[in-house]
Amino acid sequence: MERSAEPIHCRACGADGFENLGRIVHGEPTLVAGVPIDLHGVEFSLRRCKTCGFAFKHPPIPVEKLMECYAKSGAGNWGFDPDPYMRRLDQITQMISRHARGKRVLDIGCNNGAVLKAFGDEWEKFGVEPGREAAALARKRGVNVIGDTLQAIPPGQKFDVALAIDVVEHIEDPVPFFEKVRSCLSPGGVLAVITGDSRAPTARLMGSRYWYFCLTEHVSFYCRRAITGIAQRVGFETLEYHRISHRRSTLWQKVRCAVMNMAFLLAVKTHGLGLPVVQRATRRGAPGWITARDHMIYLARVV
Numbered sequence: 001m002e003r004s005a006e007p008i009h010c011r012a013c014g015a016d017g018f019e020n021l022g023r024i025v026h027g028e029p030t031l032v033a034g035v036p037i038d039l040h041g042v043e044f045s046l047r048r049c050k051t052c053g054f055a056f057k058h059p060p061i062p063v064e065k066l067m068e069c070y071a072k073s074g075a076g077n078w079g080f081d082p083d084p085y086m087r088r089l090d091q092i093t094q095m096i097s098r099h100a101r102g103k104r105v106l107d108i109g110c111n112n113g114a115v116l117k118a119f120g121d122e123w124e125k126f127g128v129e130p131g132r133e134a135a136a137l138a139r140k141r142g143v144n145v146i147g148d149t150l151q152a153i154p155p156g157q158k159f160d161v162a163l164a165i166d167v168v169e170h171i172e173d174p175v176p177f178f179e180k181v182r183s184c185l186s187p188g189g190v191l192a193v194i195t196g197d198s199r200a201p202t203a204r205l206m207g208s209r210y211w212y213f214c215l216t217e218h219v220s221f222y223c224r225r226a227i228t229g230i231a232q233r234v235g236f237e238t239l240e241y242h243r244i245s246h247r248r249s250t251l252w253q254k255v256r257c258a259v260m261n262m263a264f265l266l267a268v269k270t271h272g273l274g275l276p277v278v279q280r281a282t283r284r285g286a287p288g289w290i291t292a293r294d295h296m297i298y299l300a301r302v303v
Ligand SMILES: [Zn+2]
Pocket: 010, 011, 012, 013, 014, 015, 049, 050, 051, 052, 053, 054
């Protein structure tokens, strides 16, 4: 990868002025959607816009490189059949049903169709998905997969609901993405986003070493202010915002994640206690904290 120029304007709000929140260390081996990627020799950091709070990985990983990996990834990379209860699909579908004015749903990055399965048979289900294997399985599961990305949707084809679950953190340039989503929605259509919340207490505690920032394919990070600003800018009004954990978990899982992360943080702060074996461990990304309340569900309506 070539060195990339320093960012000048925020890709979310257009303002200038960023904070450098520190170095991001990717896991070893470096994978995107389970597919190896060569990022050798590039140092990444976490930047945040001082005006709107939108944060991002710098330098950006070229979109074409990421898309190549997504296309090759296996159909089960994000789970063949995630448990609908643990993944909160009951909560998500209920919330959407409260606001939706029609039954045509588009899942952006629909993977193998697992999320759309949670929507009842009364829904007309559409998706876009770059993963070839995942898209084939989604089709078998009754999803009308229109193409790889939103660009494949013909003008004039409209939906009542658009889902972007675990998607916008993969998008380098959020405003054109949200604009395109809006153009695919009917008047009064609803957008539902689930993504990380970079202002969550655990993310603030761990800083740039937080597990969510260290996942290679995550390039953009939102908070309530940033996502509300982007949505308003392209013509949405906010319906709901809630901070949630990505999935439901047991007390044991919660304790285990918290202890592992505290130990990691302590090791980083004490420079590995001077022990080479601990120092080596701190040079990798932080342990996962999948139980943390570090995501948001954000619903907005076309105005
Ligand atoms: Zn900004």
